[in-house]
Amino acid sequence: MSLKALPLVLIIGGLVWIGAEYAENRKRPSRLKVPAETELSTVSGKAIDARVIERKAQKNVLASRFSELDIKSPAGVVTVRVGDPHSERVLAGLSGETVTAKYDPNDDKAVFSLSTPSRQVITYRDTAAYKHKLAESNSGGYTAGWIAVALGFAGLWISRKLR
Known part of the structure; x- marks a missing residue:
């Protein structure tokens, strides 16, 4: 050249x-926006199923990986997404337990906070800090x-x- x-x-x-x-x-x-905790939707109910989802791009290359958690609430079953920075290990042992999830309905129902009556599984502070760092790196x-x-x-x- x-x-x-x-x-x-x-x-x-x-x-x-x-x-x-x-x-x-x-x-x-909304991929780089961190919603305030008051802007999040909340669902409470029994955790009935958790699974790992792997989306592949062309030529069978892994494009994204996240976990989904089905929560049976009085209004019906709600599926929320647990992704970075949390792995599927945080969902281990939750099946059958009563959980409360706070999620962003504008970002594929991404979970920002997840708790059981006895412990905090995912904290809003950790998730928001991770998303802030991601936004800074993409800016x-x-x-x-x-x-x-x-x-x-x-x-x-x-x-x-x-x-």
Whole structure:
């Protein structure tokens, strides 16, 4: 690749990066949002089933892994999702126990807090802290894209000045 093409590659790559970040944020706007504890929905009842779900992408590559927990409440069975930072091990031994789950209905019913009458299995504080760290690490996506675009334009400007 010639040095004249490098600025164009940086500009195009930066714009693609920005577009990908925008599309991901638009597809799942709540993925990086940490709801207040008062915004969460609550379900209480008997834990009747827990299972591990593995979603695979093309070529049978693991795309995501999380656990689901079915809770039989007076209103019916509610399925909530237990994902990062918690593993399926936190659900071990919950079958048949009375549980209370606080979950985000806008984010695939992701559990933020799970408790039994005798213990706190998942705490809101731990889940929220993990999601805050995830949001901070993803916040650089737009910045990296704009830096690539700026470097590309700077490269074009410098190459024109050197002619």
